[in-house]
Amino acid sequence: MSDKNADIGAEYSEMIEEMNEAVAESIEQNMKAQAAFVESWTEAMSDSMVEENELAEGTEGYNQATEVWMDAAERMFERSADAAQGEEIDPTEFRDIWLQSANEAAKEIMGTSAFAAANGQLIQSMLDMRQQADDVGQETIAELGFPTRDDVDEVGERLVELERRQHEVEEKLDRILEAIEE
Structure with missing residues (x-):
């Protein structure tokens, strides 16, 4: 009987270890995604000529997005603890928490006037570049006699x-x- 208990204990330990690794990997991926998001947002805001009030609103949106990510991390931790206590948890629940959080965080950022202003400037820059390329193309065609x-x-x-x-x-x-x- 003790061999059977030892096998069950080993299986349980292995399962807990796998869950811990999965949670740690999930948190690491979340932090990488959040860091990439923050880097992209910061670059967009610093490269654009955003008004001070828009920048303040953008920062507030970023803070709200960070809260969404932190809530997701807390929910992940709670669900991991539930799983460690023996509750059966569907692994897709973890994925859904991150996907929902990513959507909510994106809404927090994309709903700001700073984001709209930065996108407007980006689109204008792209249109200007397109016009310049078009002008160069037309000049080249004319020089070739077409x-x-x-x-x-x-x-x-x-x-x-x-x-x-x-x-x-x-x-x-x-x-x-x-x-x-x-």
């Missing part, structure tokens, strides 16, 4: 004007022919 977009647009406008005039001439001719036939 028609540029402006040239094609001008030809299109002239064709529309010619069609309009042709239509007017056709209407006048129709009226003249009708007058002659009467």
